[in-house]
Amino acid sequence: MRRTGIAPFLAVPLFLSACVRCDTSAAPDDGVVIMSYNLQTLFDPVDQGGEYDGFVVADGDWSEASYRSRVEALASAALAAAPPGGGKAAAPDVLVVQEAENARALRDLAEALGGYEYALSSPDEEATLSCGILSRLPVTAFRAHRVRKPDASPSSVPRYLLEAELDAGGRRLVVMAAHLKSKLGGAEETEAERSAAAAFISSVVAARLAADPTLAVVVAGDFNENPDERERVEAAYPTALMPAESGPGPWLLISGDRSALAPRGGQPVLFCPWDESGGYSYRYDGVDERIDQLLLSPGPLGGGDCPWSYSGFSAEPPEFAVDDEGTPLGWRSGSGYSDHLPIRVLLSPSP
Numbered sequence: 001m002r003r004t005g006i007a008p009f010l011a012v013p014l015f016l017s018a019c020v021r022c023d024t025s026a027a028p029d030d031g032v033v034i035m036s037y038n039l040q041t042l043f044d045p046v047d048q049g050g051e052y053d054g055f056v057v058a059d060g061d062w063s064e065a066s067y068r069s070r071v072e073a074l075a076s077a078a079l080a081a082a083p084p085g086g087g088k089a090a091a092p093d094v095l096v097v098q099e100a101e102n103a104r105a106l107r108d109l110a111e112a113l114g115g116y117e118y119a120l121s122s123p124d125e126e127a128t129l130s131c132g133i134l135s136r137l138p139v140t141a142f143r144a145h146r147v148r149k150p151d152a153s154p155s156s157v158p159r160y161l162l163e164a165e166l167d168a169g170g171r172r173l174v175v176m177a178a179h180l181k182s183k184l185g186g187a188e189e190t191e192a193e194r195s196a197a198a199a200f201i202s203s204v205v206a207a208r209l210a211a212d213p214t215l216a217v218v219v220a221g222d223f224n225e226n227p228d229e230r231e232r233v234e235a236a237y238p239t240a241l242m243p244a245e246s247g248p249g250p251w252l253l254i255s256g257d258r259s260a261l262a263p264r265g266g267q268p269v270l271f272c273p274w275d276e277s278g279g280y281s282y283r284y285d286g287v288d289e290r291i292d293q294l295l296l297s298p299g300p301l302g303g304g305d306c307p308w309s310y311s312g313f314s315a316e317p318p319e320f321a322v323d324d325e326g327t328p329l330g331w332r333s334g335s336g337y338s339d340h341l342p343i344r345v346l347l348s349p350s351p
Contacts, residue, residue, distance in 0.1 A: 084312030279315030
C-alpha cells in the first residue's frame, strides 16, 4: 500500500458478498451497462440513530410505506435511464450507488429492479450513508478499502472505497465505488480530504494496471468535484481531479482526450467521458455540474488486447425525473427521486 505526503490510508481487504438471487443473467455479447447513481439519502424504516431529519420513524416522519415508495421511485428512475446509444431502457448490469444506509436498502433496491445476484456493501460502515454495488455479473473478488482522512482536515467520518472484480464470460472487469467528501465547510477547506481519497484511488488503479495493463477498470461514484475543477478554482490550489498534463502527484489524473491516456511518471491517466458526451448529473444554485463520475482505465479505449471496448456514455435523464427546466427532482416531502441523475457507460466485448 502506497502512502502519500498528504494523508495516511488504511486499506482493509475483505470478501463480503451478500447475494440477492434472481433468474437474470449477464449477456456479455450484448455489452455491459454500468450505472452510477447517488440515491440522495436512502434510509431504511428502522431507526439506527443516525437518521437525518425527515427519516426518523419514531418522529412519525418515516415508515415502511414511505420507504417502499422511495425505493420504487429510485428503481423507476434507474430502469428508465436508457443506455448509451439509445438502446432499450432496462436495469443496468452493474449499479454503483451512493448514500444507501445499509445492506437492507441495497437488497430492497435490487429486488425492486428485478433482482441482482450480488449486493455488495461496506463492512462495519461508520458513515451514516455509504456506497454499494449491485451486480448481475459473477463477483470473483471483493475488497473494501478504508480511506482515512488527513489529520489536519475538518472532522469527517472515513468512507470505504469498494473494489469488485467481475467475470463476464471469461472477461475480467474491475469496478470501484467511491463517494468523496462534500464541499460542506468550504471547497478549499475540504479539498485535502477529496485529494487524499483520489490519490488512494489512483494508487489502487496503478497497482491493478501494473499487474495487467490491459485490465478494464471503471471508477464510479460521486466525487463532489467537476472534471474541470482545477479551472473552476482558477488553479488556486491542487484539486482531487487534475488534468493529465499536471503530471504525477497526490491526486487522480484524468483526460477526455483518448490519445492522452499514457501514464505520467508511472501514475495512470483515466478517461473521463463528460466532454465527449455532454450532459450533467447535478445542479447547484442553477449551475449544471458533473460531479458524478464513470472513469475508465486506458484499456477499453486503446483497441489493443483489452477484452472490453468503450462504446459510449450517457447522462440523459428520464423525463419524469427532472422538472421543466431539467433540474433533478430530488426527494422532498414524500415525492421525487434524487437530486442527482443516473449516469451510465457501455462496455462491449472486444472482437
